[in-house]
Amino acid sequence: MAEEKLPRRSEDFSAWYNEIVSRAELAEHSPVRGSMVIRPNGYGIWELMQQALDKMFKDTGHQNAYFPMLIPLSFITKEAKHVEGFAPELAVVTQGGGKELEEPLVLRPTSETIIYHMYAKWVQSYRDLPILMNQWANVVRWEMRTRLFLRTMEFLWQEGHTAHETEAEAEAETLQMLGVYRTFMYDHMAMPVICGPKSDSERFAGALRTYAVEGLMQDNKALQAGTSHNLGQNFAKVFDLQFQSREGTLEYAWNTSWGVSTRMVGGLIMTHSDDDGLVTPPKLAPVQVVIVPIFKTDVEQAVVMGAADAVFRELKAAGVRVKLDSRDSMSPGAKYYDHELKGVPLRMEIGPKDVEKNTVVIVPRVELSKEEAAKPGRKQKLFVPREGLSERVRQLLDALQSQLFDNALARREANSVRGTTSYDEMKALIERDAGFIYAGWCGSAECETKVKEETKATIRVIPFEEFRSAVQPTHCIVCGGEARHEAVWAKSY
Ligand SMILES: [Zn+2]
Structure with a gap:
């Protein structure tokens, strides 16, 4: 397609x-x-x-x-x-x-x-x-x-x-x-x-x-x-x-x-989500695992579909939200593309060789840092034994859930700027969409309004202690007066 x-x-x-x-x-x-x-x-x-x-x-x-x-x-x-x-x-x-x-x-x-x-x-x-x-x-x-x-x-x-x-x-x-x-x-x-x-x-x-x-x-x-x-x-x-x-x-x-x-x-x-489409955390994914059967001949089809169906039933019984994609109007490649676009967390491929070896191939929607990639630079492919499969699927769903959190947290921290004391620097940071800007605020509406009018950024929250910077600002970034709070500024939706 x-x-x-x-x-x-x-x-x-x-x-x-x-x-x-x-x-x-x-x-x-x-x-x-x-x-x-x-x-x-x-x-x-x-x-x-x-x-x-x-x-x-x-x-x-x-x-x-x-x-x-x-x-x-x-x-x-x-x-x-x-x-x-x-x-x-x-x-x-x-x-x-x-x-x-x-x-x-x-x-x-x-x-x-x-x-x-x-x-x-x-x-x-x-x-x-x-x-x-x-x-x-x-x-x-x-x-x-x-x-x-x-x-x-x-x-x-x-x-x-x-x-x-x-x-x-x-x-x-x-x-x-x-x-x-x-x-x-x-x-x-x-x-x-x-x-x-x-x-x-x-x-x-x-x-x-x-x-x-x-x-x-x-x-x-x-x-x-x-x-x-x-x-x-x-x-x-x-x-x-x-x-x-x-x-x-x-x-x-x-x-x-x-x-x-x-x-x-x-x-x-x-x-x-990424440039390939939607990414859904497993806990909120309507379909957590999609099984894509791969076959060429009628004989292969019978064998593969039998195995795919057994896996489908096993995962369903284990409480996994699983879908068997048996559409025969679409190639496996087109199905991969479709499920990636729609954000299905785990794709499972089952072909004749997999049935023979009593394994399946699982491709996570987002790379798992603790799992090995079969071919570096390509989509991570995991060869998983059929034995104990539903347990392994559960683990991988959990791993993917944590991986997404870790990725998002790392990105949030990489895009949090602390320690800025000059208002000009802050304006430049906001101008280039630097993320969450942590800075001192005197608590006055004037300073808040000034930032909003000049940069379109607003105070998102006055962070609770656990979110505050290790070194607390002493001065208001806008007027230079004594800081009453550390505030987090950003442009917002
Ligand atoms: Zn101020």
């Missing part, structure tokens, strides 16, 4: 990304500008993300619920900061059933308002707290500039919403869920995010504090992959979410909200 090669990442990262999304059949544009059709290959990744996260949410005591998509416009306008943040992106329904509506309704851009309105009905006393809920839903934000998965008008996400007795509990919840995201991104997405609070200007509309997990993509732009907000009592006050305390007084509850979305699929693509 003489498919045209993908654009190279180094030449046109954006075209490369779009082509992967399209050719790996992950998603495409719908007739409505800015909205996205998620195709089975893309949805399969999202489903695996959902399953893993859903389990983590439940393991930390949360339950799923569902709130409606239409919210009275007046709800959104009740919280001043919230409406300011979301007004430009609201989609408003003014007609229904052929009539003008008495009150316009919005398609939820997020569900704080409707959820806290309902919580107010359910909570009377401290005994009703905490409420720990999550919903899987779609939301609509009228975005002007859209990119599939990264920014679309309608997207899928989860939003957790909790209510607590005290600020300390709400803060602990906010940090716990940020930790859940971080663990998920490390362990499943193989994406070494950095974590910490946002600066005030990057805070969620209506929150007391916002924390984020930020990944560094291969073009050295940051991607905010998830956020967790301590909402304080802002929404509780607006929606009368009050409870009788242990002391008998009437108090406002403390809320948190936290979310990740289909944007993570975009992050996954931009973290791992």
